[in-house]
Amino acid sequence: MVEDKGSGTVINWKRNLFILVVSQFLVISAMTMIIPFLPLYLQDLGVTDPSTLSIWAGVIFGANFLTAFLFSPFWGRMGDKYGRKAMILRSGFGMAVVISLTAFAIGPISLLLLRLLNGVISGFIPASIALVSTNTPKERVGYALGILQSGSVSGAICGPLIGGVLAQKFGYSMVFLITGFCIFIATLVVLFLVKEDFSSSEIKAKQLGNTLTEFKMVTARKPVMSLYVVIFLIQFAIMGVNPLLSIFVEELTSPESVAFFAGITLSVMGFANMLTSPILGRLSDKKGAQYVLIWSMLAVAVLSIPQAFVTDIWQLISLRFLIGLGLGGLLPAVNTLIRIHSPSGMESRTYGFSNSAMYLGTMIGPILGGVVISSIGIRGLFFVSALFLLINVAIVKRKVLPAANNYSGLEKGRKGEEVIAQN
Template identity: 80%
Template structure:
C-alpha cells in the first residue's frame, strides 16, 4: 500500500472513532445539565444552547492560528495536538461540578479542537493531485459514519453507565485514535518558515488575494449556514407529521438516512470531481440540495420527508469534499494549512449562526418556510459559484490536467 493510501485508511478509521466519540454526548447534554443542578426548563434550554455553541465559538476564533502552526510544524503534529488535548479535556468534563465549569471546558475544547481539519489538510497535501477529490470523499465518509453512530452509542452507554462515564469513554476513544495516528501515519512535510511578525489579518489578505479563495470561504459559510439552519430544528417539523410518542424515533431516522446517503455518495462524487472537476460536482450537488429542499415544505406524511432527506443526503456527499478539493487547488503554496484554517473558521461560523437565524425564521414564518429560505440561500450560493469560482477553477483544472498528461507521456 502506498503512503497516501495508508494514511487515508488510518485517518478514515481514526476520524470515525473521534467523531463517534465527540457526538456521543449530543443525546443527553440537557439531561447532564439537569444532573448538574439546572432544573428550570427555560434556563435549561438557554444553558444547553450556549454550552453546545461554545465549542464552535472558540474553534472559529482559533482555527486560523492552528492553520499557521500546521504550515510551520506539519499537519500530523496538529492532529496529535488536537487529539491528545481533546482526550484530556473531554475526560475532565466527567468531573464538572456545575454549568459554568461545563461551559468553560467546552470553550477550552473548542480551543484545542481541529482533528478533522488537520486530517483534511494532511490528506489533501500528501495525496497525488489527481486523487485528492476521491481521498477527501472517502475521508468524509468516515466522519459522517461516525456522526451517525455516535449519538446511538452515546445513548446506550449513558443508559447503562451514566452520563459522566460517557465522557471518560469518549476521552479514551479519542486518545486511542490519536495513538494510532502517532504510530502509523507518515507525513511528507518540509518545514516552512512562517513569519511571527505577520498578523492573522495580513495572512488573510495574502491568502484571499488569490482568486477564488475568498469566494470559496463564502461558499463554505453558506453551505454550513443552510444545512445547520434546518438540522437542529427538524424535530419540530417531525412533530407536525407524527405522534408525540414517535417524534424522537422519526427525527433520528430523518437525520440518519441523510447521513447514510452522504456516506454512500462522498467517495463516488469525490472520484467524479477528480475526472470532471470539483467545481462541476459542487455546483450540481448544490442545485440538488436546493431543489430537494423545496418539496419538504409541502409534505404531508413522515415518509415523504424521510425520502426527501435521503435525496438531500445523496447530494450533500458532493459539497464539502468538492469545496476542500478546490481550496487545495487554489491555496497559495506553503500556506495550505492556513488556508484551511480560515475555511474552517467560515464553516464554524455557519454552524453557529445557522441554528440561531433558523430559529428566528421558524418563529416568524414557521418550519415549512425555513425550507424555502434555505433553498434561496443555496441558490444564491450557486450564483456565487458560477460567477466567482467557475471561471478560475475551470482554467486551473484543465491546466493541471494537461500538465499531468504531459508527465504521463514523458514517463512512458
C-alpha cells in the first residue's frame, strides 16, 4: 500500500499493477495486430509496384517511432506536471481515435500522416511504467516492472497471431476498427479503476523548462546518461536482428514454411522473455538491478554468437528461446535503475528521455542491420549484435555499477540510522 497524502486515501499498488498489466496486454495486442499485414494493406490502397511497396512499408512502419522519439520528452514533462494517469488516458483515447481512422485511409500518404500522428500521441506504455514505478514501494519496483513487462510481451506475442486471423476473416480495415475499440476499452478500465498518488508541487512547477535544460538536469544525476546509452544499445542490438530474422530462416528451411518458422522463431523469444521478467524483476529487488542487468546482458551477448553457426532451424529456435530468457532481465532492470536515480519530481521526464533513446535504437537498428547484411551477410549480423551488447556490458560495469552500488550503500546506511533512532 502507498498512502496518498494529498487525498488521505491508500493506493493499492498491487491492484494498480494488475489492472495495468491487463490494459497493457490489450493495448500491445491491439497495436501489433496490424504489423503482419501492413504491406498488404498498402496494396489495397493502390501501392502495387514491389520496389515502391517496400519503401512505403519501411517509411510508414518507422514513422510512428520517429514522432514518438521526438515527442516522448514533452509528454514526460506533462506527466510530471499533470500526473502519469492523465498521460495514460491522453494516449489511450487519442490512439483509439487515430487507429480507428486508419481504417478509412485513402492512400499511402494519408496512412503515413496517421502513423505520424499516432506516434505524436503515443505513450500509453511509458506512462504506465512511470505510474507503476512511482506508486510502488521502492523495494518492490523491480518485481512490479518485471510483471508489467510480461503483460507487454504477452500482448506482442498474441497480437500478430490475432491480427492475422481477423484480417483473413473480416478484412484489413476492420482490424483497425477492432484495434481502436480494444485500446478504448483498456483506457476506460484505467480511467475508472487505477488510482494514482500524485501531487503537483511548486518545486515541480519550477523545474519545468525547455527540453535541453531538463535533459541537462536529468543527466546531471549519475548514472542516468549511461543508462540512456545502455537502453539505446539494447534496442539497437536486438531490433537490428529481429525484423531481418526471416531472411536467415529462409536459409534454414523450405520456402513454403518460411512464414511459419519465422513466426515461431520470434514468438519463442517473446515467450521466454515473458516467463523470466517477473523472476528477474524480483531478483533485482533482492540483489540489485545493476547485477541483474549486467549478467542478463552478458548472457544475451554470449548466446548471440552461436546463432551465426547454426545449420538447422531448431538450433536457431532453441538459441532464440535462451536469448529470450536473458532479455527478461534487461528493460525491467534499466527502468528500475532509472526510477532509483531520477531527480525527485522529474520521474516522468526522466522516463520520457529514456523512451526517446529506446525509440531511436528501434529506428536505427533495422536500418544498420540491413547495411550489415548487404556487406557481410546475415550471419555476420549476429557477431555485430553481440559486439554492441558486450560494449554495453562494459558501460554498465564501468559507469552504472559504481553509482548503483554507492546508492545501495547510502540506502542501507539511512535505514540503519532509522532503526537506531526508533530504538
